[in-house]
Amino acid sequence: MKILTAFVTSLILAALLIGAGCLERGPLGDAQPQTGGSKGVAEAPPTEVSGVVTNVVDGDTLDVEGFGRVRLADVDAPEMDTPGGRAAKSFAETWLLDETVYLDVDDLGGKDKYGRWVCIAYIEDPETGTPINFNSMLVTSGHAVVKDFKDNEFDPKGWGPAPVSR
Numbered sequence: 785m786k787i788l789t790a791f792v793t794s795l796i797l798a799a800l801l802i803g804a805g806c807l808e809r810g811p812l813g814d815a816q817p818q819t820g821g822s823k824g825v826a827e828a829p830p831t832e833v834s835g836v837v838t839n840v841v842d843g844d845t846l847d848v849e850g851f852g853r854v855r856l857a858d859v860d861a862p863e864m865d866t867p868g869g870r871a872a873k874s875f876a877e878t879w880l881l882d883e884t885v886y887l888d889v890d891d892l893g894g895k896d897k898y899g900r901w902v903c904i905a906y907i908e909d910p911e912t913g914t915p916i917n918f919n920s921m922l923v924t925s926g927h928a929v930v931k932d933f934k935d936n937e938f939d940p941k942g943w944g945p946a947p948v949s950r
């Protein structure tokens with residue numbers, strides 16, 4: 785009987801120790817998902833370069849001072865020998881020429897086959913200071929269509945609506 789009591793006591797002790805162990809692991813287990821759950825919605829865009837736009841070639845191509853020629857990623861504006869092409873260039877000039885752009889440069893391909901940096905260009909909203917995705921703005925305004933190249937890091941599905949004009 786004495787042996788059984790000792791056995792039961794040790795069982796209870798073991799259960800208590802395991803229970804305590806579980807309690808101690810609890811907070812750590814809760815902390816782990818938080819580190820991995822950084823799926824922010826309105827976070828600042830991961831821009832790597834900024835510079836002043838010195839020249840707009842057409843609706844989706846521009847020159848940035850100190851950086852080079854930029855091709856806006858995953859969008860396609862009409863050719864310059866069409867009315868739509870000239871309108872797209874004019875739209876881009878209105879918003880970008882002599883303005884600072886913040887570029888998210890493609891991490892996968894970098895430059896396209898024409899030696900242009902593939903980027904998303906962000907401009908700063910003059911009123912709120914919040915970044916606006918100009919690639920998306922070009923599409924929302926009707927001056928370009930989405931053309932999702934899979935060889936870059938960008939996915940237009942995540943762009944959401946962009947303000948067009950004020």
Ligand SMILES: [Ca+2]
Pocket residue numbers: 830832888889890891937
């Ligand atoms: Ca990038």
Ligand SMILES: [Ca+2]
Pocket residue numbers: 858932933934935936937938939940
């Ligand atoms: Ca893409």
